[in-house]
Amino acid sequence: MTQAHWLDQYASNYHEWHKAQNEGKYCFYRPLGTVETAFDSDGIYFQGRADVSALLELEVKHCLPQEQLRRRITLAWTVLRLYHVLLLARAVDRQPYMTAGNAAQRRFFLIHPPEKPGDAVKDATKSLSFVQEALDEHELAKFYRHAQNTARVVNADEFLAKLFIFPEEGTTGAKAYLKFLFVKSHQITDGLTNFTWLNHFVKLLNTPVAQLEKAVSGLSPQASIRTRLPLPQEDLYPRISGSRAKKRWFWLLTLVLRHVKKPMPAAFPNPLRRTAPLQEAIAMPSIFRSYLDYNEKPPLNTFTCMAKVPRCATKxxxxxxREAGTSIGAGAFVLVAMVMMSLHEDLYPKEASESRRPFIGSFPINPRPFFKHHEAPNSMMLAFSDGVVLPFLPSYLDLETRFKVLVRQAHKQLGLYQKRIKDEETDTVAYMGSRGAGRVIAMNYIGATERLRAKLPEHLRDSLGNHSPQGELLATQNGSMATCGVSSVGRSGWRKGEYDVEGELGEGEDAFTADYRSSKQNVRARDGEFLVGVWGDDDGIAANVSYDGNAIEEDKVKEWQYRMENILMTKVTQAKL
Structure with a gap:
């Protein structure tokens, strides 16, 4: 086993899957990637921190008894796990038979293919939970809240994704509603992958039972599973071309650029923060003890809030x-910024204009286009940015002009992470600069190694291979945390009406149809986080936030929600710039 080097995992096939035998059974395993390991550390050391919860509501029409309905759901979940095999995976410490990776590699994905189709169904049921009690809307919201504020829902040694199914609402044979709660470790999924999997799950629910059973048989064999084993983003990164000397020069320059790059200015702090954060999480009353573990609680509370911007304001x-020549995503970003500016202004009405700090919104980057990965998202792939800086514009100025000034700046900054420069332009200083698109992947690779070290428990931080490559050239630190995080994903990919719940039902066990109605997803928050996910659909813009309930006041978040929903309804009567 080789000694560790910080470049071991960059575009090197370091994470290829291996076949082995464990207790007489065949298995596949591979080392976790750097970004995957960071989220794995969140989960195992901090009670599921960053784990993703997704609530899915479907309108259904069927004539199935409960036993057949549950069988259909179980088969759909089984096929989904077999098709997207990270749903089968465990995350484990190195075992004696695991010889891959360098000496510092501790954590691995492990997949045990089912020996026969029945085993696949049996294994899937271990990560399924049919909730027995009927829950009204208020009780369902409470379950969702508790699922993010009790002990970790998934057990990495057994499975990294769990599905809760709530009792049907409505009448069999007429319109009714089914709701599902998916809880997944962030190391296997991101927002784009989550949509891919949930959309596939709805398709599978509408698939005839005989086809589902055939799919279980066809997808279970080892040879089939091997064809769907996904690699982490680090193995897909573009290789640095040229001689060994040129490669060394590229990485040396990258380290120097991290050291000398101009730091972001200090942002105004999140105006929703408490004066002093709560020292520990509030324990939830154990009313769902049959399904959730109340014996432990996470280090801090995660609370959520959904704001829905009316259709007229969205228009x-x-x-x-359109008039400013910008993307809708940039507009959603600015909407969040303007609300935060108005809340800050209310807190400090006498602050001089020249003293007001800018808004900074951090945001995740989809790195796939940077290494030409055009397949449907099927695993977690994330990169991170310093954020978008927007000047503080006071609310007494004209709303429309304020919006257009800010959205042009947001569009320009966001474009740095979205445009693909032509080959002949890739030697420009801007493209290969400290914040240029040509160095995004390299910068993120080094940053990921540093974030990973910070997430490890103290006794592991100085272990072999977990040292920062920066050495004495410490990376420049920004002036402050971002005001908040914003992820603007554009128009939702969900479509109502894809499956006809008004039409004729099939016969027997196929007398079932389900169609999408609503969804939301949240993550267990880290210290001080306020993460806003913004998207649009036929009903308008929606903004769903996950936040640290120890640091952020819940009552203030209700005011944030009101302003998100109403700021664009304000009559344009303010002073012009």
Whole structure:
């Protein structure tokens, strides 16, 4: 086993899957990637921190008895796990038969293919939970809240994704509703992958039972599973071309650029923060003890809130973006920024204009286009940015002009992470600079190694291979945390009406149809986080936030929600710039 080097995992096939035998059974395993390991550390050391919860509501029409309905759901979940095999995976410490990776590699994905189709169904049921009690809307919201504020829902040694199915609402044979709660470790999924998997799950629910059974048989064999084993983003990164000397020069320059790059200015802090954060999480009353573990609680509370911008206000935002020549995503980003500016202004009404700090919104980057990965998302792939900086514009100025000034700046900054420069332009200083698109992957690779070290328990931080490559050239630190995090994903990919719940039902066990109605997803928050996910659909813009309930006041978040929903409804009567 080789000694560790910080470049071991960059574009090197370091994470290829291996076949082995464990207790007489065949298995596949591979080392976790750097970004995967960071989220794995969140989960195992901090009670599921960053784990993803997704609530899915479907309108259904069927004539199935409960036993057949549950069988259909179980088969759909089984096929989903077999098709997207990280749903089968465990995350484990190195075992004696695991010889891959360098000496510092501690954590691995492990997949045991089922020996026969029946084993696949049996294994899937271990990560399924049918909730027996009927829950009204208020009780369901409470379950969702508790699922993020009790002990970790998934057990990495057994499975990294769990599905809760709530009792049907409505009448068999007529319209009714089914709701599902998916809880997944962030190391196997991101927002794009989550949509891929949930959309596939709805398709599978509408598939005839005989086809589902055939799919279980066809997808279970080892040879089949091997064809769907996904690699982490680090193995897909573009290789640095040229001689060994040129490669060394590229990485040396990258380290120097991290050291000398101009830091982001200090942002105004999140105006929703408590004066002093709570020292520990509030324990939830153990009312769902049959399904959730109340014996432990996470280090801090995660609370959520959904704001829905009315259709008329959404049309106004679309018009202003069109007139300003910007993307709708940039407009959604600015909407969050303007609300935060208004809340900060209310807190400090006498603060001089020249003293007001800018808004900074950090945001995740989808790195796939940077290494030409055009397949449907099927695993977690994330990169991170310093954020978008927007100047503080006071609310007494004209709303429309304020919006257009800010959205042009947001569009330009966001574009740095979205445009693909032509080959002949890739030697420009801007493209290969400290914040240029040509160095995004390299910068993120080094940053990921540093974040990973910070997430490890103290006794592991100085272990072999977990040292920062920066050495004495410490990376420049920004002036402050971002005001908040914003992830603007554009228009939702969900479509109502894809499956006809008004039409004729099939016969027997196929007398079932389900169609999408609503969904939301949240993550267990880290210290001080306020993460806003923004998207649009036919009903308008929606903004769903996950936040640290120890640091952020819940009552203040209700005011944030009100302003998100109403700021664009304000009559344009303010002073012009």
């Amino acid at each position: 106004r935002l679309h018009r202003w973006c």
